[in-house]
Amino acid sequence: MAKIKKERQNYTNIPTSSMSDIAFLLLLFFMVSTVFVQEKQFWVEREAWPLAESIERIPRNHTTTIYVMRDETILIDDIPTRIDTEEDVFVSDTLIKKRNDDPDLVVCFRTHRETKYGAMSDVMRQLQAANTLLVAFETQRRQQ
Numbered sequence: 001m002a003k004i005k006k007e008r009q010n011y012t013n014i015p016t017s018s019m020s021d022i023a024f025l026l027l028l029f030f031m032v033s034t035v036f037v038q039e040k041q042f043w044v045e046r047e048a049w050p051l052a053e054s055i056e057r058i059p060r061n062h063t064t065t066i067y068v069m070r071d072e073t074i075l076i077d078d079i080p081t082r083i084d085t086e087e088d089v090f091v092s093d094t095l096i097k098k099r100n101d102d103p104d105l106v107v108c109f110r111t112h113r114e115t116k117y118g119a120m121s122d123v124m125r126q127l128q129a130a131n132t133l134l135v136a137f138e139t140q141r142r143q144q
Contacts, residue, residue: 062104064095070112072119091123095130110138
C-alpha cells in the first residue's frame, strides 16, 4: 500500500498588532487637517414666514376672480381670456371695463399650484396696466 503524503500548506502571518494604531493615527490626521466651513443658508426659516394677523371676508358683490389654470388658461369670472402679445391684450381691457363699472373693485387672484410663474407675472402686469391695484391672493387651506 502506497502512502499518500499531504502537501504542507505554507501560511504567512500578517502582523495585525499595529493595525489599530495605524487606523487611529490616520483618523486623527484627517480630523486635525480637515477645515470646517460654515454653510450658507439658502432658505427662509419657518419662523420668519409672515403670518396673517386677521382674515377678512370680502363682499362678493365688489369682487372679480381671476383664475390661472395649469395650462396657462386665464379665466376672469369663469370666462376664458388670453394674453398673446402687447397689441392683443384682453385681460386689461376686461378689467378696465369692470373697474369703470365698480370703482371699489377687488380682484381675487388664484392659481393652480403647478402653474408656471411667467403666466402669473403676465396677469399681474395686466392688473397694473388696468390700474386695479387692490388684489387679494386667495389660497386653500392645507389638508391635514
